Amino acid sequence: MNKIIVAIDGFSSCGKSTMAKELAGEVGYVYVDSGAMYRAVSLFSIQKGWITETAINADELKKNIESIHIDFKTNAEGKSETYLNGENVETDIRSLEVANGASRVSTLGFVRHELVRQQQLMGLKKGIVMDGRDIGTVVFPQAELKIFVTATPEIRAQRRLDEMAAKGEKANFEEVLANVKERDERDQNREESPLRKADDAVVLDNSYLTREEQNNLLRTLFNKKTY
Numbered sequence: 686m687n688k689i690i691v692a693i694d695g696f697s698s699c700g701k702s703t704m705a706k707e708l709a710g711e712v713g714y715v716y717v718d719s720g721a722m723y724r725a726v727s728l729f730s731i732q733k734g735w736i737t738e739t740a741i742n743a744d745e746l747k748k749n750i751e752s753i754h755i756d757f758k759t760n761a762e763g764k765s766e767t768y769l770n771g772e773n774v775e776t777d778i779r780s781l782e783v784a785n786g787a788s789r790v791s792t793l794g795f796v797r798h799e800l801v802r803q804q805q806l807m808g809l810k811k812g813i814v815m816d817g818r819d820i821g822t823v824v825f826p827q828a829e830l831k832i833f834v835t836a837t838p839e840i841r842a843q844r845r846l847d848e849m850a851a852k853g854e855k856a857n858f859e860e861v862l863a864n865v866k867e868r869d870e871r872d873q874n875r876e877e878s879p880l881r882k883a884d885d886a887v888v889l890d891n892s893y894l895t896r897e898e899q900n901n902l903l904r905t906l907f908n909k910k911t912y
């Protein structure tokens with residue numbers, strides 16, 4: 686069976702990571718969450734005081750971009766976790782503050798340039814599933830299988846709300862929906878590598894699909910490319 690690169694792009698909170706992780710686990714591929722890398726840069730910048738409500742200190746971030754080292758390690762339960770300069774930051778990078786910062790640092794060309802460089806190195810041997818916003822368009826334009834995942838903003842907001850409720854976090858639907866729409870707007874309209882479907886990507890709208898239906902669809906597409 687030949688090894689391929691699977692690029693999964695799409696909007697926030699549409700289940701990209703879950704499907705990418707499950708496919709990688711089933712077929713024995715490496716899974717890389719590229720959003721976690723932007724989140725790690727955001728966390729680093731917040732810790733240094735370079736991101737405030739109103740501004741980003743892009744000059745300081747640029748000077749220090751090469752001192753940000755991001756790795757993924759698999760924990761005892763087989764789950765991939767994000768490390769920033771040797772420290773496990775998997776929980777810290779999932780906060781709303783870090784997500785909002787990630788959406789902002791990801792508009793900076795020098796940040797994208799550095800992270801894309803690292804992501805391309807990870808794909809040299811193929812056998813990788815990477816999810817993000819520009820994987821099929823910029824990171825791996827040669828990927829053999831490209832998926833563009835979408836779901837309505839309302840459905841994504843409800844999924845996010847359910848996830849937060851499961852963690853005991855309180856939020857209201859309108860607020861979460863506004864945040865989903867704000868991030869969509871920023872992801873699609875930034876100058877650097879905006880979120881868009883690659884011409885050769887397959888659209889997977891999972892608004893009304895169960896997780897199992899979605900995984901089966903993805904597996905069928907994968908099998909077609911590898912057998």
Ligand code: DC
Binds near residue numbers: 721723789818
């Ligand atoms: O997928 P996520 O929510 O973890 O991504 C965090 C932020 O990083 C999101 O605002 C979009 C951005 N991102 C990006 O610009 N390019 C990627 N390849 C992955 C994420």
